[in-house]
Amino acid sequence: MSETPVTRRRRWPWIVGAIVVLLLAAVAAVALPIVLHASQGSSGQGRVPAGEFPTEVTATGDDDRIRTLSVATESGSAPDLSAVSAGDRLVVTGVGYDGDRGLYVAVCKVPDEIDGKPGPCLGGVGSQEVEQFEEGVVQWAPSNWINEAFAWRLFGARSFDDTATGAFTAYVELPPVSDENVDCSVDTCGLYTRNDHTAAGDRVQDLYLPLRWAD
Numbered sequence: 303m304s305e306t307p308v309t310r311r312r313r314w315p316w317i318v319g320a321i322v323v324l325l326l327a328a329v330a331a332v333a334l335p336i337v338l339h340a341s342q343g344s345s346g347q348g349r350v351p352a353g354e355f356p357t358e359v360t361a362t363g364d365d366d367r368i369r370t371l372s373v374a375t376e377s378g379s380a381p382d383l384s385a386v387s388a389g390d391r392l393v394v395t396g397v398g399y400d401g402d403r404g405l406y407v408a409v410c411k412v413p414d415e416i417d418g419k420p421g422p423c424l425g426g427v428g429s430q431e432v433e434q435f436e437e438g439v440v441q442w443a444p445s446n447w448i449n450e451a452f453a454w455r456l457f458g459a460r461s462f463d464d465t466a467t468g469a470f471t472a473y474v475e476l477p478p479v480s481d482e483n484v485d486c487s488v489d490t491c492g493l494y495t496r497n498d499h500t501a502a503g504d505r506v507q508d509l510y511l512p513l514r515w516a517d
Contacts, residue, residue, distance in 0.1 A: 324434040336445040342506040344417045345369065350492075350512050363506045367430040367468070370445040371495055371509040385516040386476055391442055396495055399507055401465030404449030404498035409513060413489045417505050420494045422483035438481075446472035449498060459498075479515040486516060 309448035333382035343364025350356065357380045358372040359380055372395045375381050379391060410420035425444035446468045463469040479487045 308469060327420065340506045341501075345506050345508045347509050349412075349416060353414075355512050355514065357381060357383060357511065359509055359511060361509060363459075365400070365506050366399050367400065368507075369396065369468070369495075369507065369509055370394050373511055374491060380403070384512060384514050386513055387474055388478040388514050390476045392465070392474045392476065392493070394446070394474055395470065396472075396509075399462075399468030399470065401450055401462045402470045403504075403507065404447065404451070404459060404500050405470065405495050405507060406420070406445060406447055406498050407470075407474060407493070407495055408422045408445035408495045409474075409477065409486070409491055410510075411484045411486070412492050412510065412512070417508070419505070420492075420496055420508060420510065423494070424477045424481055424484060424486065424491070438475050442473045442475035444475060444477040446471065446474060447506055448496060449500070476513075 345361050345363045345390050347359060347361035350359070351499070354393035357374070358370065360370045362367065362368050373381060373383070374393050374395075376393060378393075396405075399405060406423075408423040408425070413420055423445065447459045448462060450462050450465050451459075460472075461469075463471055475492065479485065484491070491511065492512045494508065496508045496509045497504045497506070
């Protein structure tokens with residue numbers, strides 16, 4: 303026996319209500335971690351001495367995580383970070399990061415004060431345009447966005463390699479030495495990791511490797 307128009311009309315409010323509840327739950331899943339996040343303090347990395355260009359740094363943050371940030375060339379050799387050029391490709395890896403938080407990997411101005419917010423960053427940080435990444439295909443960019451949440455991966459974020467160990471890989475193609483926001487021929491700049499916009503005020507994942515562009 304087919305439904306009557308009255309029965310169908312009675313069912314619609316329940317269907318609409320269920321859709322609204324699902325949408326609100328999705329919004330809450332994204333928004334609440336941002337609103338409720340409290341700063342966890344410092345990454346523990348001090349200033350790299352002037353004239354030194356390490357390809358790996360390790361620091362223990364105030365959250366007791368031991369983070370390591372490393373960089374290599376496409377072939378796996380150690381790059382000369384004291385004489386980089388626009389278009390150089392760097393494979394950036396990290397371990398010990400908080401896999402529940404998102405990361406930006408980008409070239410940014412080293413702040414004047416210890417534990418200051420890095421930036422501005424060359425080319426900005428982390429595209430948030432809707433993108434589709436082919437699984438297994440390397441896409442090089444001036445900045446990479448790492449975030450495990452499915453909602454953010456719809457907007458260009460990449461997954462961690464392993465959320466439990468906080469391991470990630472980023473593929474950075476170095477931009478020109480300056481743009482409208484920062485001039486790294488004048489300012490000291492570095493290849494940074496930092497929390498993404500979901501915890502932008504938290505400095506606990508700020509690690510960096512200094513960079514200097516070749517003349």
